[in-house]
Amino acid sequence: MKEIKVGVFGVNRGYVFSRHAQVTGLKLVALCDSYEKKLNEVCNDLKVPGYTDFDKFLEHDMDAVILSNYFHQKTPYAIKCLRAGKHVMAETIPCFTMGECVALVREVEKSKKIYMFAENYPYLNYNQEMRRLFKAGKVGKFIYGEGEYVHPIAPTSYNLMSPGENHWRNWIPATYYSSHSLAPIMYITETWPKKVNGFVSPHSVGLSDRAVRMTARRNDLGSMIVLRMDNGALVKLLQFSLRGHGIWTRIHGSAGQMENTRIGEWHYLRVRKEQYLQDKKEPKEHIYMPDFPVHNDLAWKHDGCDFFMGYHFAEAIQKNKQPFLNVYRAAAMSAVAIQAYRSVLADSSTMEIPDFTNESVRREYANDHWSPDPEKHTSKQPWPSIEGNVKPNKEGLAFARRLWKQKGRESYRVLGE
Numbered sequence: 001m002k003e004i005k006v007g008v009f010g011v012n013r014g015y016v017f018s019r020h021a022q023v024t025g026l027k028l029v030a031l032c033d034s035y036e037k038k039l040n041e042v043c044n045d046l047k048v049p050g051y052t053d054f055d056k057f058l059e060h061d062m063d064a065v066i067l068s069n070y071f072h073q074k075t076p077y078a079i080k081c082l083r084a085g086k087h088v089m090a091e092t093i094p095c096f097t098m099g100e101c102v103a104l105v106r107e108v109e110k111s112k113k114i115y116m117f118a119e120n121y122p123y124l125n126y127n128q129e130m131r132r133l134f135k136a137g138k139v140g141k142f143i144y145g146e147g148e149y150v151h152p153i154a155p156t157s158y159n160l161m162s163p164g165e166n167h168w169r170n171w172i173p174a175t176y177y178s179s180h181s182l183a184p185i186m187y188i189t190e191t192w193p194k195k196v197n198g199f200v201s202p203h204s205v206g207l208s209d210r211a212v213r214m215t216a217r218r219n220d221l222g223s224m225i226v227l228r229m230d231n232g233a234l235v236k237l238l239q240f241s242l243r244g245h246g247i248w249t250r251i252h253g254s255a256g257q258m259e260n261t262r263i264g265e266w267h268y269l270r271v272r273k274e275q276y277l278q279d280k281k282e283p284k285e286h287i288y289m290p291d292f293p294v295h296n297d298l299a300w301k302h303d304g305c306d307f308f309m310g311y312h313f314a315e316a317i318q319k320n321k322q323p324f325l326n327v328y329r330a331a332a333m334s335a336v337a338i339q340a341y342r343s344v345l346a347d348s349s350t351m352e353i354p355d356f357t358n359e360s361v362r363r364e365y366a367n368d369h370w371s372p373d374p375e376k377h378t379s380k381q382p383w384p385s386i387e388g389n390v391k392p393n394k395e396g397l398a399f400a401r402r403l404w405k406q407k408g409r410e411s412y413r414v415l416g417e
């Protein structure tokens, strides 16, 4: 097998990909981050050269780049990498506007390079098991699904992970972090979203939670997204910073239902099969801890679902075959986040998710640069909260500023540790 030389852009979340590159079949050769102190620490730890300048980094001898830079800035860097002849794997959110979705799919097609969306949640052990059961016909046809990514974070950590009032975590709309809830459902059932309706818990309601008041956030607290899939199935997604941490997938089929457990250890799977109209060979209810389908021990040792990101990226490059989480799924999931927010601002009316494989459909969205980025706000662009140009609350901003001043980016920690 040819060695795949990879560079990682952004060393915070990017450190996770960097430290297990070797076991997944990739050879880490360079890192890039403008935060020099952290970059040096990670470079010393992993014994690779570091760059603070992206263009210099891109000149390094490497086959592929993993993008783990700021949430809303993936597409321009992905396009630069593809044009430089590199394969790309990118963290969420792959595209921040509908126009970026079009530009990215066109560029991947033109470059003929591998593009993978690094959406790790489908590769949780129970989601991979649900895919196996679904494909084996154990729960019949897909009728209804739910995905949840509910991730409240203590205010000190939140502020330190979001250094600066304009850091993306302080303003991204509540529908934009939805790929963790949606990707498992698309992976298990291989269906595609076609229509979307979005709903949010507004910022002012979120302020009733003291943990939110202690941050510099000016976005809405959480969102619910309703999708119609291409097979007619209905899907509900719930995400963001509500209280009650939970990562959850639920699939209702025409012959059974399955979900990871909500009580106690959440890596367990519960499969429910009503006994009528079948030969009663299977238990009515089966709760168990599924293994990963391949490399079980290695995966548990190396960040669980994250292991499969490097593994499938390396496999796609070796086989020269686009991965399951290809650019079309990346664009579709990005479009759900964007169009759901459009729906929220239009009193939750229905929006389309275009078919990005079709060039005549793509043309309609190529110049759609609708973006809630407050740094690029114009009278034609939306604010990131349904309540408009929200200011961070005084108590939270003062607390965040004290922390940023005391610790700066010194305490910036790697997520997932």
Ligand SMILES: NC(=O)c1ccc[n+]([C@@H]2O[C@H](COP(=O)([O-])OP(=O)(O)OC[C@H]3O[C@@H](n4cnc5c(N)ncnc54)[C@H](O)[C@@H]3O)[C@@H](O)[C@H]2O)c1
Residues within 6 Å of the ligand: 009, 010, 011, 012, 013, 014, 032, 033, 034, 035, 052, 053, 054, 068, 069, 070, 071, 072, 091, 092, 093, 118, 119, 120, 161, 415
């Ligand atoms: N899948 C997961 O479980 C998971 C977990 C955490 C974060 N993420 C994703 O990872 C990405 C990164 O998030 P994060 O938590 O690391 O925080 P972050 O976005 O604050 O970190 C990004 C890093 O990239 C660097 N950077 C950005 N632009 C740069 C530039 N032009 N030149 C040089 N360096 C630059 C920054 O200095 C910073 O260290 C985001 O897209 C986030 O959504 C995913």
